[in-house]
Amino acid sequence: MLNTATKSEAPGTEQELTDGFHLVIDALKLNGINTIYNVPGIPITDLGRMAQAAGLRVISFRHEQNAGYAAGIAGYLTKKPGVCLTVSAPGFLNGLTALAHATTNCYPMILVSGSSEREIVDLQQGDYEEMDQLAIAKPLCKAAYRVLHAQDIGVGFARAIRAAVSGRPGGVYLDLPAKLFGQVMNAEAGQKSLVKVIDAAPAQIPSPASVKRALDVLKAAKRPLIILGKGAAYAQADEEIKNFVEKSGVPFLPMSMAKGLLPDTHPQCAGAARSTVLKDSDVVMLIGARLNWLLSHGKGKSWGESPKKFIQVDIEPREMDSNVEIVAPVVGDIGSVVSAFNQALASGWTAPPAEWTKAIASKRDENVAKMAPKLMNNKSPMDYHGALGVLKNVIKDHPEAILVNEGANTLDLARGVIDMYRPRKRLDVGTWGVMGIGMGQAIAAALETGHPVLAVEGDSAFGFSGMEVETICRYDLPICVVIFNNDGIYRGTDVNSVNADPATTVFVKGARYDKMMEAFGGVGVNATSPDELKRAVNEAMASRKPTLINAVIDPAAGSESGRIGNLNPQSVLQKKK
Numbered sequence: 315m316l317n318t319a320t321k322s323e324a325p326g327t328e329q330e331l332t333d334g335f336h337l338v339i340d341a342l343k344l345n346g347i348n349t350i351y352n353v354p355g356i357p358i359t360d361l362g363r364m365a366q367a368a369g370l371r372v373i374s375f376r377h378e379q380n381a382g383y384a385a386g387i388a389g390y391l392t393k394k395p396g397v398c399l400t401v402s403a404p405g406f407l408n409g410l411t412a413l414a415h416a417t418t419n420c421y422p423m424i425l426v427s428g429s430s431e432r433e434i435v436d437l438q439q440g441d442y443e444e445m446d447q448l449a450i451a452k453p454l455c456k457a458a459y460r461v462l463h464a465q466d467i468g469v470g471f472a473r474a475i476r477a478a479v480s481g482r483p484g485g486v487y488l489d490l491p492a493k494l495f496g497q498v499m500n501a502e503a504g505q506k507s508l509v510k511v512i513d514a515a516p517a518q519i520p521s522p523a524s525v526k527r528a529l530d531v532l533k534a535a536k537r538p539l540i541i542l543g544k545g546a547a548y549a550q551a552d553e554e555i556k557n558f559v560e561k562s563g564v565p566f567l568p569m570s571m572a573k574g575l576l577p578d579t580h581p582q583c584a585g586a587a588r589s590t591v592l593k594d595s596d597v598v599m600l601i602g603a604r605l606n607w608l609l610s611h612g613k614g615k616s617w618g619e620s621p622k623k624f625i626q627v628d629i630e631p632r633e634m635d636s637n638v639e640i641v642a643p644v645v646g647d648i649g650s651v652v653s654a655f656n657q658a659l660a661s662g663w664t665a666p667p668a669e670w671t672k673a674i675a676s677k678r679d680e681n682v683a684k685m686a687p688k689l690m691n692n693k694s695p696m697d698y699h700g701a702l703g704v705l706k707n708v709i710k711d712h713p714e715a716i717l718v719n720e721g722a723n724t725l726d727l728a729r730g731v732i733d734m735y736r737p738r739k740r741l742d743v744g745t746w747g748v749m750g751i752g753m754g755q756a757i758a759a760a761l762e763t764g765h766p767v768l769a770v771e772g773d774s775a776f777g778f779s780g781m782e783v784e785t786i787c788r789y790d791l792p793i794c795v796v797i798f799n800n801d802g803i804y805r806g807t808d809v810n811s812v813n814a815d816p817a818t819t820v821f822v823k824g825a826r827y828d829k830m831m832e833a834f835g836g837v838g839v840n841a842t843s844p845d846e847l848k849r850a851v852n853e854a855m856a857s858r859k860p861t862l863i864n865a866v867i868d869p870a871a872g873s874e875s876g877r878i879g880n881l882n883p884q885s886v887l888q889k890k891k
């Protein structure tokens with residue numbers, strides 16, 4: 315359907331016209347992009363209005379960073395680029411953190427920003443929100459483009475879409491100067507200039523030799539381990555991966571966002587025996603997981619004394635040997651690689667030695683048994699385990715729900731305690747351990763999947779995107795936010811003994827975040843015990859009403875720094891003493 319902007323008036327020469335606004339909308343629709351995450355303002359306010367009128371979902375946020383995090387995670391969940399639309403200069407800069415985050419995490423996302431006029435910007439004549447946005451975005455994303463002419467809008471979007479999803483996915487920047495939107499052209503020519511991207515992320519078939527090499531190394535292992543990363547979850551090759559893990563009989567360790575690819579309760583899951591499998595394994599196959607800081611770079615104390623051989627499956631050849639030698643690199647998309655593994659396995663495979671799998675099972679059972687009583691305590695105010703024990707059961711009863719999780723202690727403890735049962739149901743802070751993804755990711759998760767969302771947030775982490783509770787209420791989304799409120803960062807007990815200022819890590823004592831939700835018409839609950847928390851979350855899951863639960867946690871509970879104590883200056887100093 316032609317999106318006619320207007321008709322030319324000249325008698326006898328009447329023709330259908332279109333303009334930059336409509337061509338942008340048509341380019342998105344043609345490529346199956348139906349949702350825009352945006353914050354309105356100059357020069358893109360009308361673009362948002364017109365896109366909504368043309369049937370796109372345009373979700374307006376209170377801050378571009380949250381709209382950007384929403385777009386990034388939408389890309390992760392759907393394998394289509396999530397689109398974030400911002401105003402120029404400050405709005406663009408607010409969106410950049412999320413663009414860089416998407417690139418780092420390999421989420422396909424396009425940041426589309428309006429910008430001021432090239433002629434004035436280049437001569438630095440002081441335009442409204444003047445900034446060379448293209449130059450600033452370039453180092454933070456996979457690709458950056460600017461469209462100057464309406465007839466190039468189709469190509470501009472085609473390039474952005476392909477760059478975002480092909481190979482290793484990531485963030486792309488698309489710069490649209492204000493003048494572009496008003497440029498008028500013949501509607502038929504405009505439609506012809508649009509590009510439907512065919513096969514945007516082509517399968518990358520691994521070489522048979524690399525597949526054989528990898529399986530030969532895995533087969534020869536006495537203590538093999540598979541590590542699943544969020545790249546494996548992104549691939550949406552869930553059945554193939556499950557078949558491979560089960561047919562091979564190799565224990566698997568899910569990275570945080572790969573939890574649920576196979577259930578955490580699966581007999582081969584080594585999540586609760588993490589230290590043991592890292593230390594004692596002799597061959598490690600990484601599938602869509604990188605040997606970065608989250609895996610201690612593949613070396614050092616966490617990996618123990620026993621020599622290791624690494625096999626790595628990744629779509630990006632340059633990922634290989636990034637930290638240690640990869641003896642069997644397999645370059646390809648994860649679906650194609652794992653399917654090739656499965657074909658090879660069909661002609662015969664011997665399961666790993668029982669001694670190894672039994673040792674892991676026994677360590678896992680020991681850790682689980684150690685944790686179990688802690689999860690059942692009914693203390694008031696709550697400690698982390700008492701509160702998380704409740705939420706663990708909520709996800710067990712609602713495996714379709716999406717868990718969003720950020721914080722320090724709240725993140726680290728929830729990761730271990732809350733079992734996941736289905737793929738791509740756990741969305742957290744990702745590669746950077748960033749604070750602030752909470753409400754943006756929760757909103758996109760609810761919108762993109764239609765499933766209820768449980769956002770488990772540290773009080774500090776929530777603060778970065780807290781204003782979006784208004785957005786949650788405005789769109790009436792089935793999101794239940796649980797804030798672990800311990801009055802501060804890490805803990806709420808620090809004291810400044812020098813002057814009257816509060817200590818740097820403490821917040822207002824006894825704050826009532828639930829009142830924020832009530833201010834916008836949502837349900838607010840103050841929960842001081844696990845029983846109260848359980849009642850409130852179950853009610854939120856059943857009603858699907860926007861809900862915020864202020865879960866009162868003992869300010870003294872938890873550790874100072876979560877699991878990243880060695881990155882915390884104070885604990886480094888303490889260690890040095």
Ligand SMILES: CC(C)(COP(=O)(O)OP(=O)(O)OC[C@H]1O[C@@H](n2cnc3c(N)ncnc32)[C@H](O)[C@@H]1OP(=O)(O)O)[C@@H](O)C(=O)NCCC(=O)NCCSC=O
Nearest residue numbers: 585586587588589590608681682685721722730743747877
């Ligand atoms: C890199 C890490 C995965 C490594 O963490 P680790 O503590 O080594 O491992 P975890 O997986 O968290 O597991 C901790 C321990 O719990 C055990 N474990 C795991 N699951 C379970 C269950 N279900 N039951 C019992 N025990 C369990 C696991 O085997 C480990 O014990 P053992 O096997 O006995 O060791 C983590 O530090 C991480 O993701 N960090 C990111 C933090 C972050 O991004 N923070 C940002 C915000 S901070 C801003 O200030």
